[in-house]
Structures are given as structure tokens and as C-alpha cells.
Amino acid sequence: MIRSSPVGLALAATPPPPAFRPARCVTSAQRGAPARGGPTSGFCILLLLFLAPLLLGGCHLARPRTFVPRKGDEIIVAGRMFHTGTRVVTWMDPGGYDAYRVERRFAPIAESGWESTAAAVKALRTPNRYGLRKNGLSDAEIERVRGGGWDLPTLQRVVDQFVLHYDVCGISKSCFNVLHDHRGLSIHFMLDIDGTIYQTLDLKERAWHATTSNDRSVGIEIANMGAYPPADTKPLQDWYRPGPDGQPVITVPERLGDPMLHTPDFVGRPARPAPVTGDIQNTTLVQYDLTPQQYAALIKLTAALCKVFPQISCDYPRDATGELIPRKLPDEDLARFKGVLGHYHIQTNKTDPGPALQWPKVINSARRLLGLPALHRDAVKSEGRGVKGESSENPKT
Numbered sequence: 041m042i043r044s045s046p047v048g049l050a051l052a053a054t055p056p057p058p059a060f061r062p063a064r065c066v067t068s069a070q071r072g073a074p075a076r077g078g079p080t081s082g083f084c085i086l087l088l089l090f091l092a093p094l095l096l097g098g099c100h101l102a103r104p105r106t107f108v109p110r111k112g113d114e115i116i117v118a119g120r121m122f123h124t125g126t127r128v129v130t131w132m133d134p135g136g137y138d139a140y141r142v143e144r145r146f147a148p149i150a151e152s153g154w155e156s157t158a159a160a161v162k163a164l165r166t167p168n169r170y171g172l173r174k175n176g177l178s179d180a181e182i183e184r185v186r187g188g189g190w191d192l193p194t195l196q197r198v199v200d201q202f203v204l205h206y207d208v209c210g211i212s213k214s215c216f217n218v219l220h221d222h223r224g225l226s227i228h229f230m231l232d233i234d235g236t237i238y239q240t241l242d243l244k245e246r247a248w249h250a251t252t253s254n255d256r257s258v259g260i261e262i263a264n265m266g267a268y269p270p271a272d273t274k275p276l277q278d279w280y281r282p283g284p285d286g287q288p289v290i291t292v293p294e295r296l297g298d299p300m301l302h303t304p305d306f307v308g309r310p311a312r313p314a315p316v317t318g319d320i321q322n323t324t325l326v327q328y329d330l331t332p333q334q335y336a337a338l339i340k341l342t343a344a345l346c347k348v349f350p351q352i353s354c355d356y357p358r359d360a361t362g363e364l365i366p367r368k369l370p371d372e373d374l375a376r377f378k379g380v381l382g383h384y385h386i387q388t389n390k391t392d393p394g395p396a397l398q399w400p401k402v403i404n405s406a407r408r409l410l411g412l413p414a415l416h417r418d419a420v421k422s423e424g425r426g427v428k429g430e431s432s433e434n435p436k437t
Contacts, residue, residue, distance in 0.1 A: 113126055128239055208392075
């Protein structure tokens, strides 16, 4: 069993509150009266015999109007809540984004229903933006889960990838607008520039974000303006303006209105001030880094997902030398890979999450939270592992 982190990463499901515990019968001995021989004792025994089948049968209900507090860091997996140690706003919370709803979130409410939407946005061909995970399930299991009957062990058997995207929208508000209102797509998580994570669907759902990996993956859209060829970086110049100290500051264009950031008066800066240049899909691209707040949240979410889903190895696609593979994996390697990967590992026409993402920082920090040793290139070389598309924890057999 993976031991808990010394920094207190609480990943266990939230326990039932005291209100869910069955009431106990107070005996005469507990009230200070004689413990035996009285009529109250016999009545209590009869009462327990009558109530036992109800209690043992699962009739553990809270008192009406009992408030069950949340910490605000929970993700929802097959109806259960798991702590992450970082701020999470779900689709059920104020300020959240609900991918279950049919209507467009940012259209005028009178024009947001499906009939108006179908007429206004031709790209939306169905009111649903998500589907049912089916691969790996028997016909009987599909019939069971299609009504919402997912249990955690079944979902843990199905999910084995965590896919990272950048949204090319800059903020999560715009990302949800594009995905939900205009493209008919979905994502489980969005990570805003202030480090707030938004969960839009229960992880039991098949979000539409990564083609062939949709059935087996959890996806996240990271708020970032993306990567561009060196000769075409105007979008980066528009979003990253010099601050008073001359260092770049994320500047949300006024045309987008209220950015709806969870942190008031947030000032976002890339973790590295200079834009990063690197090759993705054998193409040179330029990108600004994520914010420190995004890294902190992504690390904790990655650790949480790797613990909740044991088949998601806390590793990324690396070659025989231990280096990141910056291109699509061959189909057979992708089918075999279980772990954390980028959108560009799945499709040749994608470049997200781009060259700026610090993979070792994310994965090694998440592994530290999980009590796992850091990944080292020298160790990979000496062990002869790290075959293309494979995790070092899942060597080719």
C-alpha cells in the first residue's frame, strides 16, 4: 500500500459524518440505574432486536437539514469524494462549470435552450457533451453502469491515463465557453491561471477530449495561451505584457469581460519569465510557462489521481534514455501506456501541453507526495527500462 505523504495529502474518501452513525440504545446501567432485573432493560433488548435488521440493512440516514461540511479540495469519483489538498470547485458549487447541463452557459438565458442552440450553433449536433465509458466492460456491466451504477473498483479497472491539455483560451471561463457552448466537447477538469481546479463531470463519465483515449482517461485543460512557431507569436505578446518590474504579467484582454477568477485581484506570472522554445511533433514552438499556482495544483491533483486510480502510473512517456518523448506515440505503445501523458502523445495534429510544461517537476513532486522515489535518467539507463511509450513502473514483459 502506498503510504501517506508527510505533508498531509489526504486522499481517502470522506468518511460519513456523525449524523450518519446509527443511534445507540442507552441502557439503564449507562443512566446510573441497576444494570439488570428492571423492565427498562428488557424493553431495550426488544427494541434492539426490532431495530437491528433496519440498521444492518443500510438504513443509516442523517437527520433532516443536517449540514455536512466540505473542505473545498474534494474531487468526485463515482459519486465519492476524495481530498486532493488543493482548491477544487465542482459543477455543484457556486461559481462552478456544469457539463451536465444542456443549455449554453454563456448565451442569453432565453436563447440557451437546446432548440435555440441547435439553430444557432451548427457544430453542436447533440445536447450531450459527454458519453459512457464502454471499453473493457462486459454487456452486463454496461447495462449496470449506464444508469449511473458505477462502483469505484469497476472504474479503477477502466481508467489508466491522465491527459494534459493547454486550452489556448487563457482562462477557464473562455475554455468552458468554447468547449461547451460552441464545440460540443467536454473535459473533466479545468485548471485556471490562479491555480483553481474546476471539475465539470464525475470521473465516471467519458469526457470528449482525447479521441482514442477518451474511454480510459481523465482529462484536464490547463489555462495557457499555447505554443506557436517563432515567427507567429502575436497571441503571446497580447497576453503576456511587461509588468512594473519588466517581467511578463498575464493580461486578460478586456474583450473577454470579467475573467471570473476565483482569486480576487489575482496577478498571474509564468513560472519562468522568458518564453520557452522546444520541439513538439518535430516542430519548433514557443510557449510561456504555467503559473506557479498552476504547478502547485497540478502536482497535487496528479498525486491524487495516481492514488485513486492505481493503474495511472505516476510517470510520463520516456525514451530509452529517460527523456520525454515529445511526439505521438506509436499506436501499439499508446495502447500499452498507463500513466500521465500529453495530448500530443495521442494525436499527430496536437501540440498541447506544449514545450514549456516541466514534466519532471510535476511528476517527481507528485511522486514525493505519494512516497515514491523520484525518476532519474541514470536509473532508467541502468535498469534498461523506459522503452518508448512505456512507464518505468510498467516495463515491457
